[in-house]
């Protein structure tokens with residue numbers, strides 16, 4: 005199978021920070037707490053877009069970060085949540101966690117989507133920390149950091165466009181000239197008949213997969229069995245580019261070549277011969293090509309689209325690719341057989357791991373998702389917030405564990421980039 009593959013970074017937006025604020029009323033120096041909550045950060049979502057056929061866009065952009073939520077404000081106003089960042093992927097994209105290799109989603113159907121990285125929740129404002137013992141809390145949480153991860157996108161590619169034509173007419177040269185990327189080739193059983201595949205970037209947001217189909221004609225002619233994978237590529241091709249050598253070297257006649265290949269195609273598979281075809285009149289940089297082209301056009305008639313090109317000098321390639329992409333857009337996209345079980349719902353990552361403590365010279369470093377998040381969400385500008393952090397760490401058993409490891413009063417403890425002094 006041929007696999008187009010990219011590794012990208014996704015990060016949900018951070019939650020907005022909660023606010024510490026108090027109502028202002030006439031003659032009341034300090035009214036009740038009125039700090040609003042921060043808004044949720046945006047999720048990063050992968051969504052299937054049927055119009056896409058390759059992963060080529062990810063060659064140019066590999067980092068996707070959603071916006072953060074707005075901060076909470078005074079007068080009890082909550083910050084707005086951020087819109088999700090929607091990243092379009094072609095049908096057939098398998099999304100994996102790059103670190104664990106776990107399949108996060110198998111996106112096959114139209115409009116199907118998966119949350120690749122969640123936005124953080126908004127931090128709570130001080131209104132939410134009111135208690136009988138503390139009616140005017142000076143405390144607010146920072147927003148939760150957005151989830152971040154590296155993911156791999158994998159797409160099994162099948163050719164949308166097939167190149168046909170006599171040997172030496174310039175098929176490989178053309179493929180190399182228009183290919184922006186070569187998908188990885190893995191496990192191909194019929195190497196001698198392996199289609200030479202390229203991902204073509206049309207340059208206007210469209211892309212497609214093009215395959216040289218060597219052996220299609222010769223193979224059929226000689227009765228060679230074609231591999232299953234090879235036939236899948238052939239079946240999938242919805243447009244054929246028929247490359248014809250207009251320089252007519254070695255006494256060949258372009259028109260006869262064209263007729264002959266079409267005949268072979270019909271003998272081999274009737275349905276292939278009926279597929280929309282565009283003629284790429286190649287080697288137009290060579291001497292007799294102009295005259296031959298005129299004669300060729302005359303013979304095939306006005307109904308056969310002919311694009312004069314030179315794969316060697318790149319002349320005419322843009323026009324050819326646009327015509328191919330337009331023709332592809334007019335064809336119906338065949339439904340790929342579904343791989344996997346269909347809907348795969350996003351699984352949140354492992355439940356919170358307990359923290360671990362390690363020594364870095366004199367410093368005790370506490371690591372763990374929950375403790376680090378807790379520190380990140382603490383607004384150190386407020387005493388109440390710092391006190392709350394200390395209480396929760398104690399409840400989680402962090403303090404006891406530190407003492408067990410030999411930490412004493414005055415020792416430095418680091419959690420999530422912040423350093424604290426251990427106190428009795």
Ligand SMILES: Nc1nc2c(ncn2[C@@H]2O[C@H](COP(=O)(O)OP(=O)(O)OP(=O)(O)O)[C@@H](O)[C@H]2O)c(=O)[nH]1
Pocket residue numbers: 169170171172173174175176177178218286287288289290313314315316317
């Ligand atoms: N002058 C000129 N030479 C070309 C052009 N395109 C291809 N060639 C030459 O034609 C020869 C055959 O080109 P290939 O691309 O190998 O042809 P092919 O159709 O892939 O041939 P097979 O692999 O045998 O099927 C090579 O020497 C190319 O350099 C062109 O536009 N102009």
